[in-house]
Each structure stands twice: as C-alpha cells, then as structure tokens.
Amino acid sequence: MAAEDVVAGLVADLAAESAVVDALVAGLTEEGWALATPAEGWTVAHQIAHLAWTDDWTLLAARDPEGFRAAIGSWTSTENPAEDPVEDPVEDPVEAGAREGAAAAPAVLLERWRAGREAVAAALTAAPADERLPWFGPPMKPASMATARLMETWAHGQDVADALGLAREPTDRLRHIAHLALRTLGFAFALHGLPVPEQPVRLELTAPDGGLWTFGPAGATDVVAGPALDLCLLVTQRRHRDDLALTATGPVATAWLPLAQVFAGPPGKGREASGPSS
Known part of the structure; x- marks a missing residue:
C-alpha cells in the first residue's frame, strides 16, 4: 500500500x-x-x-x-536555574x-x-x-x-x-494503538533511564471480534498476551496492570509492562489499582 x-x-x-x-x-x-x-x-x-x-x-x-x-x-x-532560581516558575x-x-x-x-x-x-x-x-x-x-x-x-x-460512567465498545482501531505500543517499547525503557532491550517482544492479543492480532517476530521468547483492549488501557496508562488480563513471558516483556507508555513526555503517574471489591 x-x-x-x-x-x-x-x-x-x-x-x-x-x-x-x-x-x-x-x-x-x-x-x-x-x-x-x-x-x-x-x-x-x-x-x-x-x-x-x-x-x-x-x-x-x-x-x-x-x-x-x-x-x-x-x-x-537559557539561564542556569541553579545559579538564578526562578521564584515563579512557568x-x-x-x-x-x-x-x-x-x-x-x-x-x-x-x-x-x-x-x-x-x-x-x-x-x-x-x-x-x-x-x-x-x-x-x-x-x-x-x-x-x-x-x-x-x-x-x-x-x-x-x-x-x-x-x-459509560462503557465504550472496543473497535478494530485499537490495532493502531497496540502497534504503537510495541514501537515505543524502547522509548519507555529510555524514559526511565534504562538501556533499550535488544531482545524482541511479541504481542499476541485478542481482538475485539475475538480474532488474534500478533505483532513482533514469531520466534520471540518474550511475549505479552491478553485482550487488545487491556493492552491499550495499560500503555495509555488508563488502568493499572493489576486490573487487566495481561500476561508477560520473559524478562523484557515482564519489565516492560510496568513502564509502558505510548505518549510523549515524562513518565506518567498511571492509575491506582481498583483493589478488591467490597
């Protein structure tokens, strides 16, 4: 195309x-x-x-x-804030x-x-x-x-x-966000001052229609699997990982999920886990 x-x-x-x-x-x-x-x-x-x-x-x-x-x-x-501190920062x-x-x-x-x-x-x-x-x-x-x-x-x-208090119907457009998630994996590690992993990661995601979306090399030993919606909620930091049905296999995949971030800027705060229901 x-x-x-x-x-x-x-x-x-x-x-x-x-x-x-x-x-x-x-x-x-x-x-x-x-x-x-x-x-x-x-x-x-x-x-x-x-x-x-x-x-x-x-x-x-x-x-x-x-x-x-x-x-x-x-x-x-352009001034050195250590030498000339700003009393009212922008x-x-x-x-x-x-x-x-x-x-x-x-x-x-x-x-x-x-x-x-x-x-x-x-x-x-x-x-x-x-x-x-x-x-x-x-x-x-x-x-x-x-x-x-x-x-x-x-x-x-x-x-x-x-x-x-509304629930949105997930669509195939989530595929774009999932793809972006994998492309920004190295960016997420770098944001936290960590070396960018050389080991590839594969995504195996359940699409909204029940099909399978895969991203990354088939032979990768580091794999993240679960609903595509859950991955998108995680990497946009709209839900805590504990509230999502995602699994990580391998050291890189395991280390990535807590750091994952697809948006520019400093590391986000993310969201608190919902905790056990009463």
Whole structure:
C-alpha cells in the first residue's frame, strides 16, 4: 500500500475515533462538562481542551516545522536555574493549555475542537508522507502523527467515558494503538533511564471480534498476551496492570509492562489499582 494511502486510512480512523468522543460530550450540560475525570484536576472540559490544544500544535508542526521548534524552544530557559532560581516558575504548558481551554463556554470549546481536528486531517493528508514532523518526543512522519492523535483521542475519550460512567465498545482501531505500543517499547525503557532491550517482544492479543492480532517476530521468547483492549488501557496508562488480563513471558516483556507508555513526555503517574471489591 502506498504511504499516502496509509495516511489516508489512519486519518479516516482518527476521524471515526473523534466522532465517538464527540458523541459523548455533544449533549452534555454545563454540569456534565464540569464533571471530574480520573485525571487529577481535570474535568471533561479539560480533556477536550487538551485534545484541541494538541491539535493546534499538530497543525503548527505540519504547516510550520521551524515555527514549532522555535515555540518549543521558548519553553526552555537559557539561564542556569541553579545559579538564578526562578521564584515563579512557568506553568506546565500542557496544564496551562487544558486550563485555558476549559475556561471557554462548552459550545465554544466543542466548536474549537471540531474545527481543529478537521484542519489536522487536511494538514496530515497534504504533508509529504516521508517528511518527519517535529514533536515533543521524537519527530514523526504523518502516518505516525495520525496514529499518535488517534491514540490520544481514544485515551482521553476513555477518561471522559469513565467520568460519565459509560462503557465504550472496543473497535478494530485499537490495532493502531497496540502497534504503537510495541514501537515505543524502547522509548519507555529510555524514559526511565534504562538501556533499550535488544531482545524482541511479541504481542499476541485478542481482538475485539475475538480474532488474534500478533505483532513482533514469531520466534520471540518474550511475549505479552491478553485482550487488545487491556493492552491499550495499560500503555495509555488508563488502568493499572493489576486490573487487566495481561500476561508477560520473559524478562523484557515482564519489565516492560510496568513502564509502558505510548505518549510523549515524562513518565506518567498511571492509575491506582481498583483493589478488591467490597
């Protein structure tokens, strides 16, 4: 399949995933938008605001890579904080973006997100398929960028669904997140200051339709197995491993699961185990 067709398919899946989350919030009252989600300090509005904020940065990366790099560079002080401590440190841009976006009226925020994700779809489709776009983590080609946006949309949509007490039907789009999980295995180890394993890992996952998805070499002795949904919940850090039906065979697979992270940035806090039911 041509690279352009791969991007087009991913962009279509991103649109479908976005539509699912849109349907969760479109009919909410102001009280619904203000509901707390499992992410500490974040309401439903914060979750959608974060998606809109990240779309803004995606557009900048696709349309003006140098502008993106300059903007990111402005976040880092050139002064030595040990010699010149800052009394009022700058707020984390991610937190600031979510807070500022969530302050808007729900209808305004929803329209911002809708317009932004349409613009992202157009920008990623138009970008040269082999061009590496700058990002907060390693640079990514448009296909990888679309996959990352799909992953994040699904993950933050999970937070929204949890806040609303709703269960979403898993879809074949989880395949993209599972694939991303394996591709970022080395990244997860490096985030924790650990050497990137040379031993390959294989995923053997039960798909939403009951079929089998496999990723990684067939002869690998390190294997992670279980429901694809559970792996996606783990690597997006939406559930604790103790609450998931995943098994790990081999030292690398066993060490990876507690560290697994598919999103850019520092190691996430993850979620607490639910514990035994009363």
